[in-house]
Amino acid sequence: MQNRYNYFFDNSTSTYTFATKNGFLYRVVFIIDETFSTISGEEIPYVFQIVIDKTTDELEPYDAKVSKTIEAIVERFFCKVENSLIYVCSGDNTKAKQRHQIFDRWYKKSEYQDIVMKIDNIITIATNNKNIQKLYTSFMFHKNNPVYEKLMTIYGRIEEVLSKDI
């Protein structure tokens, strides 16, 4: 028996979608990220942010197939070695940290961790109302990405610049 769910690209919502045995619908979204282009001042293509969520706020019982399905989507994403991925957890710091740790756990259990590198950065920023917010970020890229050194430099620069004068 397959250890994950079948997913498909839903053209009506522009999301990768799968349904679980408990009747929950998950959407995986890739959005084009221009942060690296903005920071470096040059066009850096194939950088995406991944957003994963259920269509409802209802709590779902633990289902191991969910992470396996997401793993399959991410693995397929990295079939194109030029692709790179940003994952961000923000909002309530406790929940953000927990989600960040769950994502890390998925990565460490995945079959692609030998070929896909993951770097984490916790970035502290001040919001409009002067509150301090922590962004738990992860950046993933294929080890054969032809520009991985440039990407790592840019990603590292984010934390380096923002950590000054905080």
Add this chain to the structure above:
Amino acid sequence: MNKKPISKKNILKAVAKIATDKEMVRSYVKGKTSLKTLAQKGIKFAKPV
């Protein structure tokens, strides 16, 4: 890489956008925000898989 320095303010703005984009997309996934609104905010969906 372009050696022209980029201001901390612009990096902060770019990073903050990552977080707000994510929250907007989550809101869309839960049916609370339309795709049109996301597009107006400059959020571009991709199909890389």
